[in-house]
Each structure stands twice: as C-alpha cells, then as structure tokens.
Amino acid sequence: MTSPTPVVELVQAGFAYEDGPPVLSGVDFAVAEGRAVALLGRNGSGKTTLLRLLSGGLRCVSGSLRLDGTEVAYDRKGLTRLRTTVQLVVQDPDDQLFAASVDQDVSFGPMNLGLPEEEVRRRVREALDALDITALADRPTHLLSYGQRKRAAIAGAVAMRPRVLIMDEPTAGLDPHGQERLLDALQRLREAGTTVLMATHDVDLALRWADEAAVLAPSGLRTGPVAELLADDALLDEARLRRPWGTAVARLLRTHGLLATGASEPRTPEELDAWLGAAASSRTE
Numbered sequence: 001m002t003s004p005t006p007v008v009e010l011v012q013a014g015f016a017y018e019d020g021p022p023v024l025s026g027v028d029f030a031v032a033e034g035r036a037v038a039l040l041g042r043n044g045s046g047k048t049t050l051l052r053l054l055s056g057g058l059r060c061v062s063g064s065l066r067l068d069g070t071e072v073a074y075d076r077k078g079l080t081r082l083r084t085t086v087q088l089v090v091q092d093p094d095d096q097l098f099a100a101s102v103d104q105d106v107s108f109g110p111m112n113l114g115l116p117e118e119e120v121r122r123r124v125r126e127a128l129d130a131l132d133i134t135a136l137a138d139r140p141t142h143l144l145s146y147g148q149r150k151r152a153a154i155a156g157a158v159a160m161r162p163r164v165l166i167m168d169e170p171t172a173g174l175d176p177h178g179q180e181r182l183l184d185a186l187q188r189l190r191e192a193g194t195t196v197l198m199a200t201h202d203v204d205l206a207l208r209w210a211d212e213a214a215v216l217a218p219s220g221l222r223t224g225p226v227a228e229l230l231a232d233d234a235l236l237d238e239a240r241l242r243r244p245w246g247t248a249v250a251r252l253l254r255t256h257g258l259l260a261t262g263a264s265e266p267r268t269p270e271e272l273d274a275w276l277g278a279a280a281s282s283r284t285e
C-alpha cells in the first residue's frame with residue numbers, strides 16, 4: 001500500500017531549549033490527512049514541545065518540518081502557509097485568550113484572514129455552537145471558569161477551519177459533559193475532513209477516540225494503530241502509561257475464552273454492553 005503524502009511531517013527532528021539538554025532527537029513523525037492521532041507520554045516527555053514544532057511556534061534545531069511534502073521555510077510566507085493549515089490550541093487557555101469577550105476572541109483569527117464580515121460571523125457562530133458556548137459569547141473571557149476558557153480557546157482555533165487541528169490536553173479540566181461535547185465537535189470536524197492531533201494523558205480517551213497513537217518513550221517516538229500500541233505492555237511500562245480500561249477488559253475476556261483472539265475489543269462500557277448482548281443472543285440461537 002502506498003501511503004499518501006502526510007499533511008505535516010517532522011523528519012529526523014531534534015530540539016533542545018536554550019542551554020538545556022536535548023528534548024527530542026531524530027524524531028520522524030508523519031501526520032496523514034484525515035487521521036485522529038493521540039500523542040501520549042509522561043510529564044516532561046516532550047509532547048508540548050513536539051506540538052509546537054509541528055505548528056511552527058518552535059523551530060527544529062536539526063532535521064526539518066514538511067507541509068504537504070515541502071519543507072517549511074521559517075520566513076513570513078512559509079509561516080503563513082503553515083498557520084493557515086495548522087492550528088494549535090495550547091495547554092493553558094490563559095496563554096491563548098486575549099480579547100475582551102469570547103465573541104471578539106473567536107472572531108479575531110477569521111477577521112485577520114481578511115474574510116468578509118458575514119463569513120466571519122458564520123464561522124464564529126458555528127465554532128461557539130460546536131463547543132456549546134453560544135450563551136457565553138458576550139462574556140468577558142477573564143471572568144469565565146477554567147473549562148469555559150478552555151472551550152473558548154478551542155473555538156478560536158476551530159473558527160480558523162484548519163486542515164490540521166492540534167490540541168494540547170484539550171480535555172484536561174473539562175467536566176464529563178464538556179468532554180463529550182468536545183468529542184462530538186471533533187467527530188463533526190473529522191467528518192468534514194479535518195485532521196486532529198491531541199496530546200493527552202487519558203489512555204481510555206485515546207483508545208476510544210484515536211485511529212493512531214504516537215507515544216513518546218525514553219527510547220524514542222513510537223507510532224502505530226492506537227489499539228496495537230496501547231496493548232504493548234513493554235511500551236506502556238517504558239512510557240509509564242496505564243493500560244486502557246477496554247484493553248484490560250478484552251484481555252480478561254480472552255483469558256476466560258470469551259473473546260476470540262482476532263476479535264475487536266470493546267473500548268467503552270457501551271461497547272461492552274453491545275458485545276454482551278450479541279454474545280448472549282448467539283448463545284440462545
């Protein structure tokens with residue numbers, strides 16, 4: 001199978017902060033169009049650094065960043081090309097929000113693209129609705145709760161309609177309803193063809209949501225299908241990640257001879273419920 005050209009790709013990328021030790025070295029990481037990728041790794045493993053390299057906020061010390069197969073030039077033209085394709089939502093919403101109200105903040109990016117007023121209004125409306133914060137449009141951003149600020153920051157990136165949406169721990173600090181709303185919004189974006197990459201510490205979310213995982217382990221970056229990587233005990237130990245709930249349940253079912261070796265595993269309680277229902281009805285046939 002020939003794989004299509006990745007949208008963004010780091011090739012043999014290395015990075016160190018000034019006077020610091022190397023954070024990343026020799027990293028090859030390709031993000032294919034339309035995929036949902038979860039970036040995992042312990043605190044300080046370099047997730048935020050990697051996301052900032054991909055979105056152009058930091059520049060590789062060695063190696064290169066490619067966009068649609070062409071090396072990104074860090075001049076005005078090159079960075080504009082990158083920033084109209086890739087949007088990063090940073091870990092702390094207070095580093096992202098700056099306008100007086102939610103509406104103004106979310107409008108800022110699309111307005112800066114020089115879009116007609118009507119198009120700006122439409123994008124803002126859709127982004128606020130997707131993140132369930134329409135009622136907060138006129139509120140001062142500094143008076144919002146942490147979860148509300150987090151959603152406002154994500155809405156600002158969504159309104160830019162990027163081809164690649166990168167988010168640094170977007171669900172951290174969201175309540176369960178907020179998390180589900182965000183996953184719904186991401187699902188709609190993916191259906192519209194957006195590529196989504198998120199750093200997260202939540203292995204259950206990664207297994208449920210992502211197609212692919214990228215795991216930053218001390219021995220380097222490992223990428224592959226999420227279910228495969230999150231079932232790799234040696235990798236999970238090395239990266240100090242917990243085994244996801246679904247993988248643990250599937251392993252128990254297999255141990256008791258209840259799930260065939262190659263069968264797909266339940267990733268959520270709802271999927272387990274559906275699987276149990278199907279298993280029960282096949283026994284009564």
Ligand SMILES: Nc1ncnc2c1ncn2[C@@H]1O[C@H](COP(=O)(O)OP(=O)(O)OP(=O)(O)O)[C@@H](O)[C@H]1O
Nearest residue numbers: 017018020023041042043044045046047048049050
């Ligand atoms: N601005 C900076 N200057 C110097 N060192 C930094 C800077 N930002 C991060 N580091 C260091 O780089 C390494 C990687 O940090 P990074 O923030 O990328 O990790 P992370 O995987 O995102 O961690 P977390 O899960 O805590 O968010 C850490 O050792 C950190 O101390």
Ligand SMILES: [Mg+2]
Nearest residue numbers: 047048091168
């Ligand atoms: Mg981080």
